[in-house]
Amino acid sequence: MKHYDPKTLEAEAQQFWADERIFEVDEDPGRESYYCLCMFPYPSGKLHIGHVRNYTIGDVISRFKRMQGMNVLQPMGWDAFGMPAENAAIKNNVPPAAWTYQNIDYMRSQLKLLGFGYDWKRELATCKPEYYRWEQWLFTRLMKKGIAYRKTAPVNWCPVDQTVLANEQVIEGRCWRCDSEVERREIAQWFLKITDYADELLADLEQVDWPEQVKTMQRNWIGRSEGMEVEFEVPGRESLMVYTTRPDTLYGATFMAIAAEHPLALAAAAQNPQIAEFVESCRKTKTSEAALEKMEKLGMALGIDAVNPVNGESIPIWIANFVLMGYGTGAIMSVPAHDQRDWEFARKYGIDIRQVVEPLDASTVDLEQGAFVTKDGRSCNSDLLNGLEFGAAFDAIANKLEADGKGQRQVNYRLRDWGVSRQRYWGAPIPVINCDSCGMLPVPESDLPVVLPEDVEFEGIGSPIKRMDSFKKVNCPQCGGAAERETDTFDTFMESSWYQERFTCPDQGSAMLDQRADYWSPVDLYIGGIEHAILHLLYARFYHKLMRDEGLIASNEPFKRLLTQGMVLKDGSKMSKSKGNTIDPQDLIDRYGADTVRLFIMFASPPEQSLDWSDTGVEGAYRFLKRLWTAVQQHVAAGQAGSADTDGELNDAQQAMRRKLHETIRKVTDDYERRLTFNTAIAANMELLNSLVRFDDVSGSGHKIRQEVFDSMVLMLAPIIPHVCHRLWLDLGHDSLIIDHPWPQVDASALVQESIEMVIQVNGKLRGKIQVDVDADRGSCEAAALANEQAARFIGDSPIRKVIVVPGKLVNIVV
RNA sequence: GGCGGGAUGGUGGAAUUGGUAGACACGCUGGAUUCAAAAUCCAGUUCUGGCAACAGAGUGGGGGUUCAAGUCCCCCUCCCGCUACCA
Numbered sequence: 001m002k003h004y005d006p007k008t009l010e011a012e013a014q015q016f017w018a019d020e021r022i023f024e025v026d027e028d029p030g031r032e033s034y035y036c037l038c039m040f041p042y043p044s045g046k047l048h049i050g051h052v053r054n055y056t057i058g059d060v061i062s063r064f065k066r067m068q069g070m071n072v073l074q075p076m077g078w079d080a081f082g083m084p085a086e087n088a089a090i091k092n093n094v095p096p097a098a099w100t101y102q103n104i105d106y107m108r109s110q111l112k113l114l115g116f117g118y119d120w121k122r123e124l125a126t127c128k129p130e131y132y133r134w135e136q137w138l139f140t141r142l143m144k145k146g147i148a149y150r151k152t153a154p155v156n157w158c159p160v161d162q163t164v165l166a167n168e169q170v171i172e173g174r175c176w177r178c179d180s181e182v183e184r185r186e187i188a189q190w191f192l193k194i195t196d197y198a199d200e201l202l203a204d205l206e207q208v209d210w211p212e213q214v215k216t217m218q219r220n221w222i223g224r225s226e227g228m229e230v231e232f233e234v235p236g237r238e239s240l241m242v243y244t245t246r247p248d249t250l251y252g253a254t255f256m257a258i259a260a261e262h263p264l265a266l267a268a269a270a271q272n273p274q275i276a277e278f279v280e281s282c283r284k285t286k287t288s289e290a291a292l293e294k295m296e297k298l299g300m301a302l303g304i305d306a307v308n309p310v311n312g313e314s315i316p317i318w319i320a321n322f323v324l325m326g327y328g329t330g331a332i333m334s335v336p337a338h339d340q341r342d343w344e345f346a347r348k349y350g351i352d353i354r355q356v357v358e359p360l361d362a363s364t365v366d367l368e369q370g371a372f373v374t375k376d377g378r379s380c381n382s383d384l385l386n387g388l389e390f391g392a393a394f395d396a397i398a399n400k401l402e403a404d405g406k407g408q409r410q411v412n413y414r415l416r417d418w419g420v421s422r423q424r425y426w427g428a429p430i431p432v433i434n435c436d437s438c439g440m441l442p443v444p445e446s447d448l449p450v451v452l453p454e455d456v457e458f459e460g461i462g463s464p465i466k467r468m469d470s471f472k473k474v475n476c477p478q479c480g481g482a483a484e485r486e487t488d489t490f491d492t493f494m495e496s497s498w499y500q501e502r503f504t505c506p507d508q509g510s511a512m513l514d515q516r517a518d519y520w521s522p523v524d525l526y527i528g529g530i531e532h533a534i535l536h537l538l539y540a541r542f543y544h545k546l547m548r549d550e551g552l553i554a555s556n557e558p559f560k561r562l563l564t565q566g567m568v569l570k571d572g573s574k575m576s577k578s579k580g581n582t583i584d585p586q587d588l589i590d591r592y593g594a595d596t597v598r599l600f601i602m603f604a605s606p607p608e609q610s611l612d613w614s615d616t617g618v619e620g621a622y623r624f625l626k627r628l629w630t631a632v633q634q635h636v637a638a639g640q641a642g643s644a645d646t647d648g649e650l651n652d653a654q655q656a657m658r659r660k661l662h663e664t665i666r667k668v669t670d671d672y673e674r675r676l677t678f679n680t681a682i683a684a685n686m687e688l689l690n691s692l693v694r695f696d697d698v699s700g701s702g703h704k705i706r707q708e709v710f711d712s713m714v715l716m717l718a719p720i721i722p723h724v725c726h727r728l729w730l731d732l733g734h735d736s737l738i739i740d741h742p743w744p745q746v747d748a749s750a751l752v753q754e755s756i757e758m759v760i761q762v763n764g765k766l767r768g769k770i771q772v773d774v775d776a777d778r779g780s781c782e783a784a785a786l787a788n789e790q791a792a793r794f795i796g797d798s799p800i801r802k803v804i805v806v807p808g809k810l811v812n813i814v815v
Numbered sequence: 816g817g818c819g820g821g822a823u824g825g826u827g828g829a830a831u832u833g834g835u836a837g838a839c840a841c842g843c844u845g846g847a848u849u850c851a852a853a854a855u856c857c858a859g860u861u862c863u864g865g866c867a868a869c870a871g872a873g874u875g876g877g878g879g880u881u882c883a884a885g886u887c888c889c890c891c892u893c894c895c896g897c898u899a900c901c902a
Contacts, residue, residue: 083902156900167900168900221897287899288898289816293898532902533819534818535902536902567895608820612895614827621840623840627855683829684838759834764834802882806883
């Protein structure tokens with residue numbers, strides 16, 4: 001008997017798939033399409049376990065859908081721009097482009113070794129001009145529509161390296177390379193008006209089949225709120241505009257807080273050295289939300305008052321380090337009694353805390369302990385609002401302020417416009433030319449793409465194209481005079497926001513997309529890490545709508561169904577190069593073969609759950625494959641089933657074997673289709689194999705049943721362990737292709753049972769088991785349970801208070 | 816700080832709609848096979864007590880609802896992800 005030899009068998013199967021171009025697919029309007037997409041990788045060097053998990057899930061589903069008769073597209077490509085290439089370039093003295101292309105070549109070979117069924121003719125890399133030119137093209141269209149615009153926004157600035165740092169590059173407030181203290185600096189950047197689409201992004205979440213937790217995170221991130229914009233006059237100066245969701249608490253406003261970069265603060269700083277010093281110190285904070293919220297809240301009184309529009313009261317204006325100029329109006333009103341952050345600030349600086357909302361149940365509130373934040377309250381100390389609950393108070397004050405011209409109702413979003421400028425080299429150039437006389441102009445369509453020079457000296461400090469005249473110096477497309485190119489590049493989320501569409505027509509040279517996109521789109525199932533639940537998925541949804549509004553695509557949403565894979569952790573935290581805790585799957589592939597690696601990672605846990613990596617147990621997966629192989633080979637060696645004695649009734653063991661098989665098919669199909677839990681699908685097949693090994697019926701009927709079980713089992717496992725199943729299918733005597741063989745069907749007649757087991761409980765504790773007819777009624781179940789000896793022991797002479805019968809499950813006797 | 820998620824034997828996990836907790840594996844223990852080892856096969860394996868039959872306890876901690884709670888509700892602890900320039 002041949003022994004299980006994964007190396008040879010996997011190479012043969014892969015060769016066959018490649019030679020026959022099995023996974024290359026075309027549009028076929030006559031067939032139902034299924035587009036299965038995994039988040040493409042950043043080419044960081046080699047695959048890590050998280051990739052293997054992600055791409056195995058995608059391949060399993062793709063192969064399953066294909067066996068169900070669908071025209072399945074499963075493409076793969078490279079999210080090839082990004083910071084790690086720049087870091088590697090500095091470290092190894094290779095240009096980012098060369099490093100990236102090397103990594104792509106190696107990682108592609110790894111993906112091929114794992115046997116993933118990709119349509120490689122659609123492969124793309126986002127760092128190629130033929131890809132990013134369309135992103136540049138769309139951006140120029142968006143400039144003309146006013147969706148792309150320029151404004152200032154804060155960045156982390158290293159004063160020594162004279163460069164912008166990513167949040168990741170700021171370690172405890174210091175530059176990761178030179179350890180100098182990082183400052184916040186406002187610079188002009190390009191933005192996309194995602195806020196114009198906020199309502200649609202919110203509403204369309206109803207249309208997608210995504211995990212509820214992801215939809216919740218997106219809703220919270222968008223953060224729609226209904227509030228008011230209110231004007232506070234500042235005598236002798238420009239008034240302050242603030243947004244508040246709690247205009248009902250206006251009578252409790254005891255101070256205003258403004259950003260350090262606010263014009264009012266800057267003006268005061270020019271007069272007062274102490275204020276200037278404070279303003280300066282406010283720049284020593286990171287830009288990240290987490291850092292901003294966790295830092296000590298500091299402030300300084302400006303010595304200027306604003307006038308509360310509802311009661312004419314003068315309240316002090318403070319500069320506060322937690323208010324940022326770039327977000328909202330750069331000013332807020334503060335109500336310490338009813339906002340926890342304001343409360344803490346007021347306590348620290350001895351500012352009045354004035355209660356203007358009381359509990360509905362008329363209990364008292366201890367404002368010494370903290371703010372009373374809820375909207376479930378009634379206004380007090382608020383003049384015309386007194387006694388009103390939130391909704392009524394809101395309307396009353398809104399009407400008054402609108403009548404007085406001091407404010408208006410406004411819907412606001414927590415979501416901010418998408419800043420797409422990066423001051424880095426390894427990204428797609430922003431297609432803009434700045435002319436002193438004509439201003440910022442989009443690069444004309446005929447001049448696209450703006451190609452990023454790849455052959456550069458990369459020193460690390462600053463982007464090389466920022467000092468490269470051959471790149472920078474151009475003639476103005478409008479007046480023809482000397483002008484300069486924009487040297488910032490796009491956020492890499494731009495590339496990953498539309499690749500799913502480009503995969504449908506990657507060879508289209510004269511347009512961003514063509515009609516093929518509407519055949520495949522939207523993606524039927526998108527699979528990727530839960531860490532992308534907000535940013536990437538929100539930007540991709542937004543970008544899809546931009547492409548739709550440009551007439552490029554018909555659908556509203558890019559991803560119909562979403563499977564968020566849990567993270568693969570190592571020692572309890574995210575794997576990353578910087579932590580040096582990445583796991584290379586290559587050793588496992590070399591030692592056991594691709595099928596073992598695929599089987600093990602799918603068996604280890606359900607896809608949505610995070611998985612702390614450990615490779616104990618890989619042996620078990622390998623052992624199962626050997627057992628399966630051996631069992632099939634022994635069956636095949638036993639020869640063809642005799643047909644003479646197969647016509648009669650099946651005996652009990654034979655019926656039980658067939659029932660087990662068809663119960664397994666039913667369960668496994670549901671696991672693949674609805675639950676997406678491959679670990680339980682595998683476990684069910686392990687059980688089935690265990691049952692089959694114990695089924696030692698050597699009759700013709702027995703052999704025939706064994707053939708049926710092996711055929712079905714190999715079909716059910718083929719998506720997970722495709723190489724060995726490809727081979728076993730042939731060994732089982734078939735000359736068809738397993739990859740296109742229909743998925744096994746449940747034979748309902750095999751599931752029929754005459755009697756079932758029911759559990760007897762006494763006071764909810766398991767005390768015995770009985771066999772009853774399938775169609776036994778409640779009364780006979782109850783009678784059988786009460787007649788049971790075991791149960792009787794526990795009932796003793798206690799009176800029976802109640803008997804609960806759950807048909808087909810259990811009888812609970814309450815005494 | 817905010818938002819989202821998680822915690823079940825020595826380990827990974829199962830229990831799908833409130834109904835038998837621990838399926839299926841890993842590991843471990845014992846046995847068979849072998850000159851020996853590897854591989855393979857068989858048996859056992861939640862904890863406590865007991866030779867056993869069996870009994871009691873048990874799903875991060877505390878409370879609650881229910882005939883019945885890993886599952887539902889309230890409070891708490893710890894861990895993970897995201898937090899707008901990591902991807």
